[in-house]
Amino acid sequence: MKANKLLFILIVFVACFLSSANRQFPGDCNAGNICEQECNDVGDNFYECQCFDNYELIENGIDCKGNSSGNVSSTSILPINETVFSKPIETTSKSPSNDSLILDIVQTNLPVSTPINRVEPTTESISDDEYDFGVLDPYQFSSKPSNSLSKRSHKFSSSDFLTKKMRDSKRKYNRRKNRKGRKKKSKKKKGKKGKKKSSRRRKTLKEKPIADQDSKLIPTEDISKIYKKCIEIECSLHGECIEDEMVNGVKCACKFGYWGRRCEEKIDISYPRFFGSGYLTFSKLYLRNSYKDFTFEIEFKPETNNGLLLYSAEFPDGKYDFFSVALIGGYVEYRFDCGSGTVKIRSNEEVRINEWNTLVVSKYYRTGSLYLNGGNATFGESARLAQIVFKQDLYLGGFKNLSAVGSRTGMKFGFIGCVRKLKLNHRVFQVRSPPQFGDVLNGVDIGSCTSHLCKSINCEQGGKCKVISSDRAICLCPYGRVGDRCEIKKTSTVPEFTGYSYLQFFGLGKDIYRETDIEVVFKPSKRNGLILYNGYSSSGGDFISLALLKGYLEFRFDLGTGPAVIRSRSPVEMDQWHRVKLHRRLKLGSMELDNDLRTIGYSKGDYSMLTLQLDLFIGGHRDFYEVSPLAGVDVSFVGCIQKVVINGKPLKLTEKLLYGINIHECEHICNERPCRNGGICVPNMNNYQCSCLLGFGNAHCEDIRTRRDIGGKEDAISFRGNSWLSLNDDRVHSLLTDSVSEIEFSFKTNFSDGLIFWVGQNLSFQPDFLAIGVRGGHVEFSFNLGHGDAIITDKTFKVSDEKWHKVRAIRQDKRGLLEVDGGKTIEKTVPNEYVRLNVDGSGMEDITEKTKGKYTIGLNGCLKFLKISDDDTLDMLGKAKDGRNIKKCEKDDIHHYT
CATH class of the missing domain: 2.60.120.200 (Jelly Rolls)
Structure with a gap:
């Protein structure tokens, strides 16, 4: 009688949660169905449950019961290898109320990393008393199947809702029936059939593989095996054996950043x-x-x-x-x-x-x-x-x-x-x-959550797959390759940055220890992004940065006690070219945008030197975890960067880089290659200028210029700021590097600054040079023999007056002399043990780089009668090895350059 009363309570309880038989469930049979015995796909991504012979489907549409002969219990059969834990409930003649029901977690033999596609029909709301205790099944009341499903067939029956005492009583009741049934032969046969059913279910569990969208999450080795004792499983150094209530056994608990059955696999985690x-x-x-x-x-x-x-x-x-x-x-x-x-x-x-x-x-x-x-x-x-x-x-x-x-x-x-x-x-x-x-x-x-994203992406030509969000990955293409798979070969004159791009150069190091001057020409397309960054270490410290934040341009530098933040007065206009000039001297910084008024800021604290050890990044960063949070930006720049000059030295954005990622070609007229006959297109914001090889000229280098067109030994040669001649002659080089050398020439200009004559080394660590130029409208003669610059300036005459002026410069060992238009000779001696000039005679493709920032522009004007020491007038064109933008000087050339 007591067993019958318990069975009555069981049936009433199950009826509260379950609907009629033959119900259909979303999904398909191979994706983790919940049927007790057999599953049948009915189409439209639905399935229904079916039973073996001599069994019939009960009201919940999931479980099966024996036929009317009564050989099988009329209640739901517990699934194989399933253990249900519940808190004990005092059973009475009444059905259990919601207040007395305390649910606990369902434990199965599935690995915890395999979410189960469970759909439980519910018709009643959950009272506060039920969920106060925090013992609900994590898969209970789920209304949608999981996307990361196991391919393994598994069943969750209505017995999930039974209490432990009710389940134990039910098993005793079934055992008594089975003992009576074993006396009859027919019941023994059906008992064998029940064993066959159990065997068939275990076979199904072994045959269906576990499949998941993220292979790193689920180990492939003997995943169905459950370890009962720590001695049975050997965890790596990155794991620890612990009890696992989810599988009623033990497992290796992996440290953050490691995965695998034994925590042997290192994985990257961002999501x-x-x-x-x-x-x-x-x-x-x-x-x-x-x-x-x-x-x-x-x-x-x-x-x-x-x-x-x-x-x-x-x-x-x-x-x-x-x-x-x-x-x-x-x-x-x-x-x-x-x-x-x-x-x-x-x-x-x-x-x-x-x-x-x-x-x-x-x-x-x-x-x-x-x-x-x-x-x-x-x-x-x-x-x-x-x-x-x-x-x-x-x-x-x-x-x-x-x-x-x-x-x-x-x-x-x-x-x-x-x-x-x-x-x-x-x-x-x-x-x-x-x-x-x-x-x-x-x-x-x-x-x-994201390691599966790169499995469907095949990056070519050295490209690497990169997860950029919780549900998207792209190929990071090395410089010179573009396309979704890096399949397209492409170089750029003006680099364009996509928001997942950057250029990497050697760091600035001690070059900006005390003072920094930076010029950047850029065209933004989005209001936020890192334009320039150089830091001390990946964990913080000193840094210098230029970035867009909510449309405003911000120049920041941190000397160790907090950043100076210098912000533009107004937002910059998108999709337009801008020129910004940054200056820092010790703790004081300034920013000038598009020739507007300068804004000024100060660094906090007592430190005044900027110490940088990492590489310089332009247009973004390889890893924003290496960017100081005080820079205030964590996204890359979107747009074009045309020019970067640091302390007078321009960066070769598309040449002398260490590494580049996802660099595209910015839309610019230089992409159409307007310069002919080997001329180089030099972009200047929206405009351009052609740098023509020696022997060619005009706006697009389309004119062929013979020796007669350019001029003879006694003719004046025209220079236009970006012009130069390389006199790579052994005798000239010998005369200039002797202990005594003399240079004499005549020139005219209307520009207050410009380099006229230079001889120096290509090597950045070699300081030796000799230069003559115009600075502030006066002639300047300077040289360095290895230990400091000697600078001599004649302020008697203003030479930027469009008239011809004669210059005579002499170096005698460590002593320098300068004479302009036959006036007073100005003299200066440098304390130095060296008396010879150690230089070479290479070309002048970039004045700023070649002179290490001493000059940024060449002569705008004309030059004639060049003599080296006691030699006759030098045939500049005859001795020239190379040159750019050279032509014969005309009467109106001076006015042309104003």
């Missing part, structure tokens, strides 16, 4: 995936100013309707002050206790399973609020106290002892799904492995 057994921790220091008010924003994609998302407290067990965010029955519940009682705030709507959700929870003094997916807010208020004491670290996705805090948080197991953003107030946490590059303090059993 963490949780499996209900793991968690990430962040230092409690991030919460030190959040005792009165805070705002958390989290973007997550759940695979089940239950699990702990966030947790921190005063004590490890959640006693007294705490706060938590959990999914309970498909809803978000936010709880906190300031010491005067727990506040529970529940979302109005359910979370979207297998879709990205945005959740914002806040607390301001005693009032808490919750916003889910932009919906209406729900509120709650603490009874008396307003402050939360945080002494524990912040946990994401779970907790190290879930059972200890389950009664406080409403949830006794961890979150299952992905998280792509966690923000506390104004700080976005950087989740990344290895942890030293991010904000993660510790982590256990964390997979990657």
Whole structure:
């Protein structure tokens, strides 16, 4: 009689949750069906359950019972290898009420990393009393199948809802029936058939492979095996053997950044995936100013309707002050206790399973609020106290002892799904492995949500697949290759940056230790992005940066005690060329944009020197974890960069780079190759200028110029600022490097600055040079024999007057003399042990680079009667090895260059 009473209670209980037989379920049989015996696809991505011979489908449409002969129990058959844990319930003659029902986690032989496609029909809402205890099945009440499904067939019957005492009583009742049935031969045959059914089910589990979109998440070796003791499994150095209640055995708990059955595989993680057994921790220091008010924003994609998302407290067990965010029955519940009682705030709507959700929870003094997916807010208020004491670290996705805090948080197991953003107030946490590059303090059993993205992308020609968001990956193509798979060969005159691009050069090092001058010509297409960055180390320290932030241009530098932030007066116009000039001397900095008024800023603290050790990046960065957070930018530049000059030295953006990624060709007239006969197109914002080879001239180098066209030995030669002649002659070189050398020539110009004569070394570490030029309208003679510059300036005559002037410069060992138009000789001696000039006679493609910033432009004017020492007038064209933009001087050439 007692067994019959228990059976009656069982049937009434099951009927509360289940609908009629022959019901159809979404999905297909091969994607984790829930049928007890057999599954049949009915089309339109639905299936229904069927039973073996002599069995029939019961009302729930899932389980099977024996035929009317009564040889098989009329109640649901428990699945093979399934163990259901429940809290004991006192059974009475009445059906159990919702208040007395306490559900606990279902344990199966499936690995925890394999989410189960479970669809449970529900018709009743969940009362507060039910989910207060945090013991709901993570797959219960799920309304949608998971996208990351196991191919393994498995069954969850209505017995998931039975209590332990009811299940034990049911098994005793079945055993008594079986003992009676064994006396009859027919019942023995059917008993054998039942064994056959069990064997068939185990065979199905072995034959169907586990498949997941992320192979790194699921080990391939003997995945169905469950280890019962730690001695049976050997964890690597990155794992620790622990008890695993999810599988009723033990497993290796992997440290953050490692995966595998034995934690032997190192994986990169930017978007963490949780499996209900793991968690990430962040230092409690991030919460030190959040005792009165805070705002958390989290973007997550759940695979089940239950699990702990966030947790921190005063004590490890959640006693007294705490706060938590959990999914309970498909809803978000936010709880906190300031010491005067727990506040529970529940979302109005359910979370979207297998879709990205945005959740914002806040607390301001005693009032808490919750916003889910932009919906209406729900509120709650603490009874008396307003402050939360945080002494524990912040946990994401779970907790190290879930059972200890389950009664406080409403949830006794961890979150299952992905998280792509966690923000506390104004700080976005950087989740990344290895942890030293991010904000993660510790982590256990964390997979990657994105490692499957690169499996469908085949990058060619040295390209590498890069995950750029939680659901997208692209090929990072080396410089010279473009296209979705790097399949197209392409070089650029003016580089264009896509937002996932950068150019990498040797760092600035000591070149800008005390003083920095930077000029950049750029055309932005988006309002945010890093244009230039050089830092001291990947963990912080000194840096210098130029970036767009919300449309404003910001120049920042940090000397070790906080950054100077110099911001443009107004936003820059998109898709237009701009020129910015940056200057820094010690702690003082300035920025001049498009010839507008300069803005000035100061670095904080006592330090005044800028120390940089890393490489220089233009247009973005290879890894923004290496960029100082004080730079205020974490995205790359989108647009074109035409020119970068640092301390007078222009960067060869498309030539002398160490590395380049995803560099495209910017739309510019130079791409049409307007210069002919080998001429080089030099972009100048929207315009250009052709640099013509010696023997060619005019605007596009289309004219062929013979020796007669250019001029003879006694003729004046015209220079236009970007012109030069290379006199690579052995005798000339010998005369200039002797202990005594003399240079004499005549010139005219109307420009106040310009280089006339230069001889120096190609090597950047060799300081020797000799130069004659115009600076500030006066003739300047300078040289260096290895230990310091000697500079002699004649300020008697102003030479930028469009008239002919004669210059005579002499170097006698360490002494220099300068005479202009036969006037007074000016003399200067440098303290130096060297008396000879060590130089070569190479060309002058880039004046700024060649002179190391001493001059930025050449002569605009005419030159004649050049003599070296006692030799006759030099035949400049006859001795020229190479040259650019050279022609015969005409009467109106001076006016042409104004």
